Amino acid sequence: MTDRELLSRLSSAPEETLAALSARYSPLAAAIAGRLLPGRQADIEEVAADTLIAIWKHGDTLDPDTLRGFVITTARNLAIDRWRQLRRRDEVPLFDHDGADSDFLEREVLSSALADYIRTLSPPDGEIFLRHYLLLETAAEIGERYGLTESAVRARLHRVRQTLQREVPR
Structure with missing residues (x-):
């Protein structure tokens, strides 16, 4: 099923369509989140889930030709927001590397x-x-x-x- 078909079916069959969108885009969102939140599996999964929620909320206004870009941008922004929250609470180091x-x-x-x-x-x-x-x-x-x-x-x-x-x- 194409992105165009998925977005058009989002309001009529949300559970089935979200499952298909999840199969297609959750790995991408998780990979992006994983680069910013290494080793924080629960946070990575939350970013991937929140990315799907954003698709569901904005599905009627999304362009099917740029859905992948929307997923990338949304996942990146959500991961940055999560990293900032964790950083404020000193739950993540600035760097995971030795040296200056x-x-x-x-x-x-x-x-x-x-x-x-x-x-x-x-x-x-x-x-x-x-x-x-x-x-x-x-x-x-x-x-x-x-x-x-x-x-x-x-x-x-x-x-x-x-x-x-x-x-x-x-």
Whole structure:
């Protein structure tokens, strides 16, 4: 059955259709959640289930041609939200790696051009950028840490992104 057929049957046969959608998209949602929530099987399953609930709630407005993208985006956002909740309660570490965080970031996450650029930023802009985009901290959390308003953090992030688009080769 195609995504178009599944979405059209969602209101008339919800149990059967959700079972088919689950078989098709739960593994994808779980895989995405697993990258952000490694070793937290209950949280991964919850993200996958919540992704299906989102399909059910928005089924009448979803485009069948972009359903896979909706699942990917929804699962990612739900997993990030869950990770942030766990992080606030100190239930997940920032990193599961030995060694300095900055070494891990350079070696595993950042391209050398991006790492070089971030090293040139005046403090605390580089740290703000890393905390927001890699550690998934909110602008409010970062502002609290550095004594800045949320809008000031967002403005700094905006300036860094603009400069990054101009200066860092892709």
